[in-house]
Amino acid sequence: MQHCDTLILADWCVPVEPHDLVLTEHAVVVNDGRITEILPAADARDRYEPSTLIERPGHVLIPGLVNAHTHAAMTLFRGLADDMPLERWLREGIWPVETRWVSAEMVRDGTRLAIAEMLRSGCTCFSDQYFYPGIVAESAVEMQMRAMVGTPIIEFTTPWAENAADCMRKGAEEVHDRYANHALISSCFAPHSTGTVSDESFHELRVLADQLDSPVQIHLHETAQEIADAIKETGKRPFDRLREHGLVNSSLLAVHAVHLTADEISQFADAGVSVAHCPRSNLKLASGIAEVATLQKAGINVALGTDGAASNNVLDMLGEMRTAALLAKARANDASALPAADALRMATLNGAIALGLADSIGSIEPGKWADLTCIDLRHINSQPVYDPVSQVVYTADANQVSDVWVAGRHQVEDGNLTRIDENELLQRASEWRSRLHNGKETKTT
Numbered sequence: 001m002q003h004c005d006t007l008i009l010a011d012w013c014v015p016v017e018p019h020d021l022v023l024t025e026h027a028v029v030v031n032d033g034r035i036t037e038i039l040p041a042a043d044a045r046d047r048y049e050p051s052t053l054i055e056r057p058g059h060v061l062i063p064g065l066v067n068a069h070t071h072a073a074m075t076l077f078r079g080l081a082d083d084m085p086l087e088r089w090l091r092e093g094i095w096p097v098e099t100r101w102v103s104a105e106m107v108r109d110g111t112r113l114a115i116a117e118m119l120r121s122g123c124t125c126f127s128d129q130y131f132y133p134g135i136v137a138e139s140a141v142e143m144q145m146r147a148m149v150g151t152p153i154i155e156f157t158t159p160w161a162e163n164a165a166d167c168m169r170k171g172a173e174e175v176h177d178r179y180a181n182h183a184l185i186s187s188c189f190a191p192h193s194t195g196t197v198s199d200e201s202f203h204e205l206r207v208l209a210d211q212l213d214s215p216v217q218i219h220l221h222e223t224a225q226e227i228a229d230a231i232k233e234t235g236k237r238p239f240d241r242l243r244e245h246g247l248v249n250s251s252l253l254a255v256h257a258v259h260l261t262a263d264e265i266s267q268f269a270d271a272g273v274s275v276a277h278c279p280r281s282n283l284k285l286a287s288g289i290a291e292v293a294t295l296q297k298a299g300i301n302v303a304l305g306t307d308g309a310a311s312n313n314v315l316d317m318l319g320e321m322r323t324a325a326l327l328a329k330a331r332a333n334d335a336s337a338l339p340a341a342d343a344l345r346m347a348t349l350n351g352a353i354a355l356g357l358a359d360s361i362g363s364i365e366p367g368k369w370a371d372l373t374c375i376d377l378r379h380i381n382s383q384p385v386y387d388p389v390s391q392v393v394y395t396a397d398a399n400q401v402s403d404v405w406v407a408g409r410h411q412v413e414d415g416n417l418t419r420i421d422e423n424e425l426l427q428r429a430s431e432w433r434s435r436l437h438n439g440k441e442t443k444t445t
Contacts, residue, residue, distance in 0.1 A: 006030040006408060007050035009041045010061040010374060012388040016349050017363035020341040022388060028061060030370040033183075033408035037366055052410075058378035059402060060388040062344065063363050064124025064146075064371035065317040066351025069217070069255045069276040069305030071130045073102075073110030075117065076432045077310035086223050086285045094310060098131075101436060102159045107132040109428045111139040114315055116420050119145065121316045121398035122373035124406045127253075127276070127305070127355055129190040129217065131160040134174030137185045143420060144409050146371060148355045149175050150190030150217055153205060155198055164191075164201035168208055176212055183407060186357065188215040188253075193222075194230060194238035202245040209251070215356055217253035217276070218242070223287045224259055239264050248273060253354050255305065257295070258288040265291075269298040274354035277346070279323045281307030292324065293332040296342070303354035304347045316398050318375075321347045325393055340393040374403035 008030065013023040015038065027044035029037040039047075074094075081093025107130065118126055125146035128136050133149045140147035151171025153164050161167040171189060179185035189209055191197045197205075209216055220238055221227060230238045239260070242248050250272030257275045260268070268275070277290050295302050304324055306315045321343045328338035338346075352362025361371045375396050377385050382395040404412035411418060 001049040002047055004029045004031050004036065004048045004050045006052045006054065006370070006405075006410075007044055007048050008054045008056070008061060008372065008374070009044065010056040010059040012060040013038065013364065014060060014062045014344065014389055014392075015364035016063050016345055017365060019345060020389075028364060028370075028372065030405070030408045033370055035364060035366050035368050035370050038364060054374075054403065056374050056376075056402060059374050059376050060392060061364070061372060061374050062122075062392065063348040064361065064373050064404065064406065065122045065347050066303065066355070066357075066362060067118060067123050067126040067306055067315065067317055068253070068303035068351040068354050069278055069307060070114070070126050070128060070315060071308030071310070072114035072126065072128050072136060072315075073107040073130050073132075074308035074310040075113045075315070076106060076110040076429065076436070077308075078313050080310060080436065082284075082313070084285075086287055087225055089285060089311065097436065099159070102131050104132050104135050106432070107135045108139055109432060111136050112143060112420075113425050113429055114309065115140065115143045115145045116417060116422060116425055117309075117315045118317075119404050119406075119411050119417060119420075120401060120415075121318055122375065122401040122404060123315070123317050124371040124373065124404060125351070125355070125357070125361060127188075127217065127351075129192075131158055133171055133187075134178070137175055137179055137187075141182070141184055144184070144406055144411060146184050146361065146369075146406055148186045148188055148357070149179070150188045151175060153189060153191040153201065154196045155201065156196070164197060165204065168201075168205065172208065172212065176214060186355065188217055191216070191218045193219045193226065194241050195226065195233075199241070199245070202241070202247065206246050215251040215253065216247055217255055220254040220257055221259045221264075222256035222282075223285075227259055237264075239267075243267070251356070253303075256282060256287065256290070258282055258290045260291070265295060265298050265300070268295075269300050274301040274303060274350075276303050276305040276354060277324060278305045278307040278320075279327050280320060281311045283323070283327070284313075285311055289327060289331045291331065292328040293334065293337040296338075301350055301353050302346055303351040317347050318392070318396055318398055318401075321393050340387070340390045343393045344389055370405050370408040372403075372405045373401060376400045376402045
């Protein structure tokens with residue numbers, strides 16, 4: 001008998017790679033945080049003596065979900081500025097609150113709340129874009145969550161940085177340098193949008209990103225108003241400005257990409273740009289509906305993100321998958337657009353590709369980190385099971401997530417967080433609600 005750290009047996013295993021494959025009655029072997037073998041359950045029982053045996057009848061094991069775009073700390077703004085279009089939402093609802101309340105304490109508490117929510121819904125990796133990125137990274141490490149930590153870049157003064165140059169300097173020091181080669185933390189630069197970053201700063205960003213071999217992500221063509229404003233102010237569409245500064249390449253993650261011309265789609269495909277599709281945020285802010293089927297047909301890698309809880313209002317990748325699949329069908333007027341297996345791939349391996357992490361996460365393959373999610377399909381709403389992938393995408397909700405592992409660590413077991421004090425998070429969220437609602441306390445730093 002061979003020893004292994006963990007042996008996981010579920011009725012179904014969906015490795016995602018190869019595509020649209022479902023393995024029945026198989027086991028996944030985990031050693032030192034990584035997947036070492038996938039084999040029939042009967043063979044695994046005969047061959048391995050595990051330190052921990054996990055048996056999940058009626059469950060499906062999938063790769064951990066990858067949230068390709070969010071603003072984790074904004075969980076503390078959940079429901080604070082609802083039912084507004086994007087520009088009003090930013091200028092009247094979000095930016096004034098951020099100016100007063102954003103601090104290291106706020107980012108820490110909001111990020112911790114978000115990580116717990118994401119873990120509970122089967123997410124094992126998130127790509128973040130918010131102030132105090134060093135605090136985001138610290139929180140992720142503390143809570144043992146995988147994260148791509150983006151350094152926000154914006155021209156005007158914020159509680160965290162004085163200007164775009166200060167953002168880039170701090171991001172390089174606080175995240176890129178500090179977490180180089182870290183098992184859980186990767187880093188990127190995340191300019192907010194072309195409307196909030198100057199040509200000079202884009203040039204400096206291109207040089208810095210090249211020097212540090214760092215990817216870039218940016219909100220791009222999220223609304224028609226964004227494009228109209230850009231043309232009025234610069235005479236160019238936002239995409240054209242990025243292209244002129246050498247930022248349209250395979251290291252770019254374009255977030256939203258709702259309003260693209262056929263030529264822009266072609267250029268995205270040729271350059272190897274990935275897109276982070278955030279369907280529920282786009283719907284809630286009435287930003288538009290991305291042409292997901294068209295993007296995929298062009299060969300563009302499309303990942304899935306929740307955006308922040310201030311505009312979604314939940315960080316539930318299972319729900320995001322379902323919305324993405326249904327919306328793509330309606331948009332394409334084609335019921336076969338974005339089938340369940342493609343939606344699951346979008347939420348797992350495509351996300352890993354978009355973040356440059358496909359060599360280590362996103363599918364259940366030997367050698368990759370054991371970032372895994374187990375979903376209970378025995379619930380009434382998921383019965384009977386003819387196709388477990390369809391049930392995951394079209395019926396399952398976050399309450400059906402039974403187990404989550406990040407790098408082999410059992411973060412959620414039987415639906416409960418194993419290493420996180422949920423009551424403490426709820427207490428801190430309540431305290432922040434009182435502060436923001438009453439507006440009586442001075443801002444903390």
